[in-house]
Amino acid sequence: MEFQISGRGVTVSDRFREYVNEKSEKIETLADKPQRLEAKVTQEGRSTSAPDSMTVELTVVGRGPVIRSEARAGDKMAAFDLAYAKLLERLRRAHDRRKVHHGRHTPPAVHDKTAGLDPAETGRPLAEQVAPEAGSQDARGDSAPVLIRRKLFPAVPMGLDDAVDAMELVGHDFYVFRDAETGRDSVVYRRAGMTYGVIALDDAVESGSVSEMREYRAG
Structure with missing residues (x-):
């Protein structure tokens, strides 16, 4: 290695x-x-x-x-x-x-395997959750700019369950992937209460949103 x-x-x-x-x-x-x-x-x-x-x-x-x-x-x-x-x-x-x-x-059950992980705070803006701690901000100076880092990854198709597994393995609160079933670029994320969500964009949906529920590793 x-x-x-x-x-x-x-x-x-x-x-x-x-x-x-x-x-x-x-x-x-x-x-x-x-x-x-x-x-x-x-x-x-x-x-x-x-x-x-x-x-x-x-x-x-x-x-x-x-x-x-x-x-x-x-x-x-x-x-x-x-x-x-x-x-x-x-x-x-x-x-x-x-x-x-x-x-x-x-x-094993998802709840058992993720019991030690902290869920994302759904009631708090993402910008506040990812902002550096006060000590780090002071060390860099008040005039330090807010930076946005762009990353590109290969678009490897995978199932929704595999995307959940991949997210947990890298220790993130979300994971971007290409859904092998729908072909859509999607984002799976961790919700409060040891559940997961997935967001995808579809040109066929005219307004609002369409939602459905399913079990992890069902069948």
Whole structure:
């Protein structure tokens, strides 16, 4: 498995690289033919001693879906350990799903597998939810502009259930995908109460919206 370790605003030491390499054996065991592990360390603000000043993002790229985790702590080692624990949990979920597809056991309930995840706040504007914390804003200065990052991904068709699984594996509150059944570009998202929603655009719908309900992994 290839390693890509980078730092933004912080120097990545040889000790940290060795630490990541030592932890990689477990990742290779659980991941589905992993090709690359990406570790990105980012220092938030100017002080390395401030709480949650270090962010570590881990991404496993392989034959299956991309699996990602992120954590913040006062130093990069602690942040890595937190992100690593999240990554292993998501790798185990993916490993269990591969067993399900081979017919080895009954799939676990979505509620059980997502009980530890925080739902998105439906009553609060998205801009407020994604805004940086006050400490980070002060460190960058009041005049710092609000940035919008654009990303492009390959349009790989998948089923709605698979899109839900992919969203949970990367640890996001939403996931953009192309619905294999309808051909529409869609967004699945996590709702309050351990349920999910999906939004799609259709030129045939003249006004308002059309909705329906279905069970996860029904049938």
